[in-house]
Amino acid sequence: MIFSDQLNHASIIDGCRLSRAKIIAYPHNDVDALEDLIKEHRGNYRRALVVTDGVFSMDGDIAPLPQLAEVAKRHNCILMVDDAHGEGVLGRGGRGIVDHFGLHGIVDIEVGTLSKAFGVVGGVVAGSKRLVEWLRQRGRPFLFSSAMTVPDVAACLAALDLLEESTELVDRLWENARYFKAEMQALGFDTGQSETPITPVMLGEAPLAQTFSRRLFEEGVFATAIGYPTVPRGAARIRVMPSAAHTKEDLDFALQAFAKVGRELGVIG
Ligand SMILES: Cc1ncc(COP(=O)(O)O)c(C=O)c1O
Structure with missing residues (x-):
């Protein structure tokens, strides 16, 4: 069994x-x-x-x-x-x-x-x-x-x-992940229970997550929405995965897009 x-x-x-x-x-x-x-x-x-x-x-x-x-x-x-x-x-x-x-x-x-x-x-x-x-x-x-x-x-x-x-790539991955997650939290986003670079941005309902993802794409950021049945109903999210290949400028670009769309859609204040 x-x-x-x-x-x-x-x-x-x-x-x-x-x-x-x-x-x-x-x-x-x-x-x-x-x-x-x-x-x-x-x-x-x-x-x-x-x-x-x-x-x-x-x-x-x-x-x-x-x-x-x-x-x-x-x-x-x-x-x-x-x-x-x-x-x-x-x-x-x-x-x-x-x-x-x-x-x-x-x-x-x-x-x-x-x-x-x-x-x-x-x-x-x-x-x-x-x-x-x-x-x-x-x-x-x-x-x-x-x-x-x-x-x-x-x-x-x-x-x-x-x-x-070398551990350089893994170290950079964690640096990028810590930076991105901390900045997202400072903006007011809920990044769930993650203990790793996987960064869920919790949004609740699937239509909001889909609109958020579409608007991010228009702002130059590709981050897909995930909803039911992949995650439970009411726990739709955008899953972000920083990598070692991202530069600080890339991460700041993404953070600005998240901030802009988050305010526009009333997710953050
Ligand atoms: C936990 C877990 N196992 C296995 C897989 C499948 O990996 P692969 O695409 O290499 O078959 C995934 C991919 O999403 C996964 O998240």
Whole structure:
């Protein structure tokens, strides 16, 4: 059976469904509630998996992985993390959430993507040799789809080289994110619970978020609106993702556009 965070990414939800295991969603990042659910159901199944996003893509908050690891261990569950938004962001030089919390060898499976911070396409699964070998032989979506192209693989390796050479890009990403978030908050915007560079600008209703995004585009800023069903009703937002490639001038340009549109639409005073 699988215990899956309520706000896990759609790809995790689909993966869970493909497994045909019994799936129980637990309240977002609520370790006590998870443990209660495990106590209630674990005994009925031989094997159990706890799966969570590392960094939640819509809110930018971080899974309480050390506590999840304790609970998983206590109840003999496999622990899996999808660190799509933590790789290249969290941990030493962007090594991801497992490194951020020092949980090497404790998390059983880490899934990641090369399509976000790495800027290419493709993904990775890290785990025991046995698991990786099993996935190579039996993972149907992997076995029965085309391999990555050679240029994409070369670009992934080059991105890894850049990250291994220096922490400069990751440091700049965090500097940019801290600056942007602090300035947005000073303007009066609600940037939610984010603990990472993912910066949601909470707007409430979807039509407002869509109008806001369209007006930003007219002002020269591309930032898309996200509404139901990707996020709950009434929690529509614009998701901003500063990167290491943005200059201070870029960020100031964006901040001015946000301020102008925010005042125009009555979001800020
Ligand atoms: C948590 C998470 N996992 C997986 C993915 C999918 O990554 P990819 O586009 O590389 O398949 C995403 C992308 O949005 C994501 O946010």
